[in-house]
Amino acid sequence: MSEKKHYTINGAYHTDGCPTKFSGKSGTGRFNSKSPSSAARKAFSSLCQRKKIHGRCSMYVVVRETTQGSKHKDFSYVAHRVLKDEPSPFGHKYNVKINKITSEELKKKTCKNSRKSSGKMKSSRSKLLTKRKFKTPSK
Numbered sequence: 001m002s003e004k005k006h007y008t009i010n011g012a013y014h015t016d017g018c019p020t021k022f023s024g025k026s027g028t029g030r031f032n033s034k035s036p037s038s039a040a041r042k043a044f045s046s047l048c049q050r051k052k053i054h055g056r057c058s059m060y061v062v063v064r065e066t067t068q069g070s071k072h073k074d075f076s077y078v079a080h081r082v083l084k085d086e087p088s089p090f091g092h093k094y095n096v097k098i099n100k101i102t103s104e105e106l107k108k109k110t111c112k113n114s115r116k117s118s119g120k121m122k123s124s125r126s127k128l129l130t131k132r133k134f135k136t137p138s139k
Helices: 036-050 103-108 124-133
Strands: 005-013 031-033 057-065 074-083 094-101
Touching (some): 005 036, 036 094, 057 103, 074 103, 094 103
Antiparallel strands (some): 005 057
């Protein structure tokens, strides 16, 4: 009987090779899965949700096995998400395709100019407080 293993996000990159803001410890999570590809699929979906991308989304995802007693090997994937024509009866709106790539292929992608903004990622709470702060009183 194969048991589920634990994986975490080790890196996330845009399609041009630039790292995303969530590639470090801030966007990582623990993904339980039987295979690294399904863990990468879960990690990719959570990154697209966290980045608030609706519709088409694609990036490189590197997951690391963190199961106790494992070799902590890295697995690299290129992931694409496309909006379905009609959602399924269960409410699934997207088709997610994952393709395994080697770490050498990932290293070939060089970042020409980063699209990351300077500063830390803002939370939705701080945006809400900013709206309240600058709200004009109605008469």
